Amino acid sequence: MKVLVCVKQVQSGELNPFDACALETALRIPDAEITLLSMGRKSVKDMLLNLTRLGEVKGVLLSDMAFAGADTLATGYALSLAAQKIGFDLIICGRQTVDGDTAQTGSVLATMLDIPVISNVMSINALNAESIKCTTRLGEEEAKMPALITVERINDLRFPSIRSKQKEVFVWDADDIGADKSRCGLKGSPTKVVKSFENKSGKRKCRFIEPSLLKNAIEEGLKKEPESVSVTSSEQKLKNVWIISEKPRQMAQTVSDDITVIEKDTAENLTEKIRLGQPDVVLWPSDVWSRRTAPQVAAALLTGLCADCTALETDGKDLFMYRPAFSGNVIAKIQCVTKPAMATVRTAEDGVSDIIFSAGKGVKEDYGHFLSLAKNFGAEVAASRGFVDLGLAPYEQQIGLTGKAVTPKVYVACGISGAVHHIVGMERSGTVIAINKDKSAPIFDYADYGIIADIKDL
Numbered sequence: 112m113k114v115l116v117c118v119k120q121v122q123s124g125e126l127n128p129f130d131a132c133a134l135e136t137a138l139r140i141p142d143a144e145i146t147l148l149s150m151g152r153k154s155v156k157d158m159l160l161n162l163t164r165l166g167e168v169k170g171v172l173l174s175d176m177a178f179a180g181a182d183t184l185a186t187g188y189a190l191s192l193a194a195q196k197i198g199f200d201l202i203i204c205g206r207q208t209v210d211g212d213t214a215q216t217g218s219v220l221a222t223m224l225d226i227p228v229i230s231n232v233m234s235i236n237a238l239n240a241e242s243i244k245c246t247t248r249l250g251e252e253e254a255k256m257p258a259l260i261t262v263e264r265i266n267d268l269r270f271p272s273i274r275s276k277q278k279e280v281f282v283w284d285a286d287d288i289g290a291d292k293s294r295c296g297l298k299g300s301p302t303k304v305v306k307s308f309e310n311k312s313g314k315r316k317c318r319f320i321e322p323s324l325l326k327n328a329i330e331e332g333l334k335k336e337p338e339s340v341s342v343t344s345s346e347q348k349l350k351n352v353w354i355i356s357e358k359p360r361q362m363a364q365t366v367s368d369d370i371t372v373i374e375k376d377t378a379e380n381l382t383e384k385i386r387l388g389q390p391d392v393v394l395w396p397s398d399v400w401s402r403r404t405a406p407q408v409a410a411a412l413l414t415g416l417c418a419d420c421t422a423l424e425t426d427g428k429d430l431f432m433y434r435p436a437f438s439g440n441v442i443a444k445i446q447c448v449t450k451p452a453m454a455t456v457r458t459a460e461d462g463v464s465d466i467i468f469s470a471g472k473g474v475k476e477d478y479g480h481f482l483s484l485a486k487n488f489g490a491e492v493a494a495s496r497g498f499v500d501l502g503l504a505p506y507e508q509q510i511g512l513t514g515k516a517v518t519p520k521v522y523v524a525c526g527i528s529g530a531v532h533h534i535v536g537m538e539r540s541g542t543v544i545a546i547n548k549d550k551s552a553p554i555f556d557y558a559d560y561g562i563i564a565d566i567k568d569l
Contacts, residue, residue, distance in 0.1 A: 115199040129205025131268040163278035164271035170280035180297030187219030192288040213418035217261035218406035227254035301415030301449040313538030332521035332542030347427025358396040378407035415447035464491035473526020511536035529554025
């Protein structure tokens with residue numbers, strides 16, 4: 112079986128950890144002929160050469176100035192041409208990169224190749240020449256071959272043996288894959304970064320208290336009336352804005368009074384509806400289904416898609432979208448130069464509990480104590496991405512940039528470091544209480560109350 116694994120070297124110079132899981136998944140397929148496919152600078156070849164030591168693996172690097180500055184649509188286009196030239200039965204991608212966090216490329220690539228996609232894969236249960244069956248974050252799914260899957264952080268990449276040797280890595284430019292350069296790189300990217308700036312949102316003034324005062328802090332938080340969320344609306348408004356389900360309505364109302372609700376459907380049906388209706392803007396929720404379907408629709412329409420937007424604005428003509436990037440540390444202002452402009456937008460979860468206890472990697476050894484504490488307060492249980500990636504909690508509990516956004520009266524962060532990509536999912540909580548053994552943990556900058564303690568001491 113020919114298996115193509117898409118990999119990326121992220122800003123740190125390392126292999127994207129989700130792509131490492133994709134490669135390990137491929138290495139576990141019996142008798143697989145594995146080809147690594149990457150796009151980047153020529154220096155990425157060194158990383159690919161090292162990865163070829165892991166087994167019967169060769170590599171292809173797409174490197175050309177024509178590819179520079181590509182968004183997910185332009186990236187998917189280039190990768191699709193290379194994939195057709197290489198040949199494949201199965202393509203495996205990591206769910207997302209840790210620097211971009213869009214989780215779009217896999218779905219875009221599958222659409223460009225006209226093959227089915229299964230995203231958020233936790234395990235491959237059956238694989239043959241006709242079909243593939245997987246367990247995903249949403250349950251059991253099956254697709255006909257050839258197919259593309261995107262995997263979660265479900266395994267650890269093996270180390271090469273001492274005697275292993277490097278295999279071939281080919282470097283191809285735009286001409287080698289027959290690419291139309293107007294569809295590559297910055298030229299072929301419908302989403303453009305207008306500007307970027309440091310993300311400073313969500314910070315609070317933390318008051319440190321003794322562990323014995325946790326109950327008092329929670330009770331005080333429950334008494335407070337939730338503050339209305341400040342949403343800035345643009346003076347000028349856009350016409351003909353579509354929203355997929357009701358969830359994006361609040362965000363849509365900041366840029367339009369002319370809103371049409373479209374129910375969730377297959378990617379093919381939604382693509383046809385949008386072609387016929389010709390909306391100026393289409394907004395999607397940021398749930399798992401939308402993260403898979405929206406990129407498929409965008410690729411079919413050859414339009415831009417901005418992921419996980421936290422704010423929108425307009426001058427009455429164009430839509431400008433704001434989203435966290437680089438794990439939430441930077442906010443990028445993005446414009447889509449094609450129609451319709453599309454975005455997945457952050458939406459608060461419906462029916463959230465008054466109290467949420469959220470677990471981070473700091474409580475992995477004491478998770479039983481954490482669960483008991485949450486139960487004592489009748490709290491809903493949630494988790495950080497790091498905790499979910501360790502396989503200690505289901506994805507449905509994940510809070511943050513690549514999880515869900517919540518707005519409880521009281522949010523108790525236990526053993527969570529406080530990375531910005533987590534903060535964007537809970538910053539609209541009423542009262543935030545942080546429990547951490549490390550007084551210098553960034554989470555305290557985003558909390559109303561801080562407790563320096565081990566979870567089992569509470």
